Amino acid sequence: MSLDTPFPFTALHGQPLLQTALLLATVDPLIGGVLVEGPRGTAKSTAARALAALLPGGRFVNLPLSASEEQLVGSLDLEAALQGGQVRFRPGMLARAHEGVLYVDEVNLLADGLVDLLLDVCASGVNRIERDGISHAHAARITLVGTMNPEEGELRPQLLDRFGLFVRLGDTLAPAERQAIVRARLAFDADPATFAARHAPAQQALAARIAAARAALPAIAFGDADHERVAALCHAAAVEGVRADLVMLRAARAHAALDGRGTITAADIDAVAELVLAHRRKADDSADEPADAPHPQGGQSQQPDNPPPAADSADDWGALPPQAVPIRAVKNVRPLSAKKP
Numbered sequence: 001m002s003l004d005t006p007f008p009f010t011a012l013h014g015q016p017l018l019q020t021a022l023l024l025a026t027v028d029p030l031i032g033g034v035l036v037e038g039p040r041g042t043a044k045s046t047a048a049r050a051l052a053a054l055l056p057g058g059r060f061v062n063l064p065l066s067a068s069e070e071q072l073v074g075s076l077d078l079e080a081a082l083q084g085g086q087v088r089f090r091p092g093m094l095a096r097a098h099e100g101v102l103y104v105d106e107v108n109l110l111a112d113g114l115v116d117l118l119l120d121v122c123a124s125g126v127n128r129i130e131r132d133g134i135s136h137a138h139a140a141r142i143t144l145v146g147t148m149n150p151e152e153g154e155l156r157p158q159l160l161d162r163f164g165l166f167v168r169l170g171d172t173l174a175p176a177e178r179q180a181i182v183r184a185r186l187a188f189d190a191d192p193a194t195f196a197a198r199h200a201p202a203q204q205a206l207a208a209r210i211a212a213a214r215a216a217l218p219a220i221a222f223g224d225a226d227h228e229r230v231a232a233l234c235h236a237a238a239v240e241g242v243r244a245d246l247v248m249l250r251a252a253r254a255h256a257a258l259d260g261r262g263t264i265t266a267a268d269i270d271a272v273a274e275l276v277l278a279h280r281r282k283a284d285d286s287a288d289e290p291a292d293a294p295h296p297q298g299g300q301s302q303q304p305d306n307p308p309p310a311a312d313s314a315d316d317w318g319a320l321p322p323q324a325v326p327i328r329a330v331k332n333v334r335p336l337s338a339k340k341p
């Protein structure tokens with residue numbers, strides 16, 4: 001076993017929302033990635049690396065803040081074209097991250113133009129390079145994971161909106177949780193191979209579940225009830241435009257697929273709603289929320305028949321269905337774009 005064996009995804013402790021968001025964005029990369037806001041040392045990079053290890057190629061690309069546009073998108077060698085008649089494409093980081101994970105630590109400090117570009121490529125699944133009238137395109141099925149610490153600068157709201165999902169990690173861990181995390185990490189560091197072997201069955205099961213979910217996506221249809229529920233939730237959150245609606249439908253479909261179902265339910269939508277709305281909600285909209293809007297926390301008649309149980313341990317991954325998202329836990333996520341009323 002190599003020295004850079006990643007910490008297993010299924011061994012992460014106490015980060016069910018982060019894990020859920022990462023899995024959803026991996027099942028359908030067109031969701032547009034995950035933005036993770038949180039303090040240092042809360043497993044953001046560990047989780048992103050662990051996610052990549054669940055994908056067939058295990059590709060993980062860490063984008064440095066100093067990266068140039070050319071390093072990111074690649075370049076066209078026009079000299080070669082002039083001499084030999086053929087355009088040569090030098091792949092960039094986006095090509096290397098195809099079918100894998102692209103991690104951008106402190107994405108709020110990356111030049112806006114690069115963030116823009118990254119988000120475009122990840123949400124379209126295609127990287128197109130043009131130079132002097134010559135163009136080249138390649139598939140870029142990438143799970144984008146960006147992290148940010150708001151104390152070091154905000155992301156422009158336009159860019160914020162374009163990240164598919166948002167997770168805000170808390171900065172306080174209960175003593176018992178700290179112990180569980182530290183014990184697991186110490187055990188891993190002491191003997192990565194044995195630790196990984198212990199988690200191998202759960203890891204393999206989760207990798208298979210991701211693969212099956214990806215394959216199943218195209219056959220899962222969006223029903224009228226799904227459209228209605230999503231539109232009402234997005235309207236109630238007063239989001240701008242319809243990007244939130246599109247992402248929510250995709251995320252709900254990925255959620256159903258991860259659970260091995262061919263039909264989207266209200267519970268799928270509710271389970272992903274806050275991940276989609278947290279960074280897009282306008283001001284404090286709760287006061288003027290329409291009485292009939294289906295809300296994860298209200299509207300009795302619209303509540304899912306079987307509200308999902310809360311997953312409190314990441315060890316449950318691979319065993320529990322993914323709808324185990326504690327939606328209440330994210331209800332109080334501070335909307336980043338919120339303006340004081």
Ligand SMILES: Nc1ncnc2c1ncn2[C@@H]1O[C@H](COP(=O)(O)OP(=O)(O)OP(=O)(O)O)[C@@H](O)[C@H]1O
Pocket residue numbers: 007011012013014015039040041042043044045046047181184185
């Ligand atoms: N919930 C957790 N489960 C397992 N390990 C954890 C958890 N939280 C923190 N750790 C451990 O803490 C250490 C720091 O984690 P990591 O480097 O992923 O943090 P980070 O959030 O990316 O922070 P930074 O922004 O400083 O890089 C790692 O050894 C990681 O395994």
